[in-house]
Amino acid sequence: MEQVNVTGDVGRNSTNCPSIDDFRNQVYSTSYSLITVLGLVGNGFALAVLIRTYRQSSPFHIYMLNLAVSDLLCVMTLPLRVLYYVNKGQWNQGDFLCRISSYALYVNLYCSVYFMAAMSVTRFLAIVFPVQNLRLVTESRARLVCAGIWLFICLSSSPFLMSGQSFDHTTNKTKCFEPPSGKAVNKLVVLNYLSLGIGFILPFLVILICYAGIVRTLLSRKHTARRQRGTASKAIRMIIIVLLTFFISFMPYHVQRTIHLNFLSRTDTTCSERVAMQKYVVVTLCLAAANSCFDPLLYFFSGEGFRSRLSSMRHSVTVNSKRHVARLKPVSGSECGESHQLKDS
Template sequence: MLTENHHGLAAMLSVRGNTTTSNHSCGSDDYKYPLFSAFFIIILSIGLIANCLALYVFIWLTTKKNPNTVIMINLAFSDLSFVLTLPCRIAYYLMDGEWIFSDFLCRVSTYAFYVNLYTSIFFLTTLSVFRYVAILFPMRSKTIFTIKRAAVISVAIWAFVALTSSPFLLFGSHEQGGKIRCFEPKDVDSWKRILVMNYIALAIGFAVPFLVILLCYVRIVVRLRCLDRNLKRRKLSQKKSVAMILIILSAFFFCFLPYHVQRTVHLHFVLSSEPDCALTALMQKIIVYMTILAAANSCLNPLLYYFVGENFRKTLSLRERGSLSSSFKSISLAYVLETKNGKQRRNL
């Protein structure tokens, strides 16, 4: 709703300027349809396979679960839920911005994007806090964060994000330019409501979690640097784990940060500045790419599970070894049977 909105933006600028300018007066935006289609097909393909595999490993193959596992299960479920709405978006873009599904699906698809975006941020923040406590308070971490408490935290995150994102359910499909549109605000009042929601989401949904993560990692780095050399050797694997978290979460915030900054600038320009076609077209192009980056987080989270989730990595390794062992045993058994049969034929 805050993203694929060039038609709604052009229409609103026309109203503000008291002109009869068409939706395409600021230039054609047809470039966005193949762009969104191509990237969302890639995100759908990777995200569906990766998150289904992650849930399968976490739920059915991981025997020793911990609080991190609970959070990662919820994160994977959030990504999978969003990915499952992508076929509707892809169809919309392949049909050059014409919504052929129900109004309900339009609302759900819009809602799912923001629920996934902010549950991902909060679940990643929770994992960072868990890691912070585990490193700075290793003896108390097991009693502070239990599986039950991790489940309660997960439910609280889902409830909070679902409730605060519910206003997006008010934005359904509507007719514009001779087509049924979705993901595009229809009037000035819609943009004003979105601006208010943007600042709330920016503060609570992004800025606060981002500051918490930065604080956690600064404290972790300081703590590791203060360890003596002997302890450093014993903590080498833990240090590598923290370094990997920094790398992966940095990638995630390269996805989230540009999107939130550009979304805010875009909305402020729309509601505060005089219409400027050149600037409008430029900002629309930027927000298209930022939206794709934000949506791509559903494909990146499985990397977090593999490199940070020790149990996840061990389970996959054991599974691979088990498969190789079974294959080796099958080949060995076949070889033995063939050898015995050959000896029996020679004896005859």
């Protein structure tokens, strides 16, 4: 499943078209900076809570933990992209970091899709097949699923490690994250359809089927216990957040990427069409990278006991800090005098 890096300014073969370099550099540098801050704070905080409460582990908890790790690995490479676009398309960080930063973004993108699909299946089994769920969904199986997702996505995204920095003789700059050109476009069009089907459409269909089953089951239950109502509300919140993430981050990027690659293979395009297409690529890739900021909402609003985990962690931190202060609290002068009087008496 080879993804296609279609960032950057395309259409250099048409010298009459205005460049979007200024637009691209400003939007990418601003967006990636904001995503880095929000992603580090949100996912870092969520990861701290999940690790501190690991004794309360569950299959859903394991998926959340892996999703947070994936997001953090991604946002930690975004500052390299910020530097590149702040320097107006000049890459100074070396070939290895160019490959890794491209690779990390797409590994996170597709790991997020598959971890969300796994979480949706887990919630589906818990609601639609509660009895079988106790036997089918276990922590050990969840770990195996996570390992399989990491292995599959890391291997299928490996083509990003094959292409690194390049030197542009037109601008005399070392480039990274630049789009394909020439004969490579036709090959990438075919590979894009493979990644579109396996990396996006397949897991998205799984998610839609699971949500349809969840909604149907919830609507068929006229009388539910209090505990079941809590599970239902978490499921509804999860459906809303995941679908919003797909419709805001994943779907626009994949649709635009497919249109863009087919657009690059055409020879009858106008200058205004090329400029518009380039700007759409910039916007949709920023939206795709922003999925790291939406995932903490998934943990807080639909994670199994995430808010209770947060409360228990906060309580344990408060108790430990009070004990620490009590041990370090100095004895006052009056207390010393009173102790001496007791000894004299």
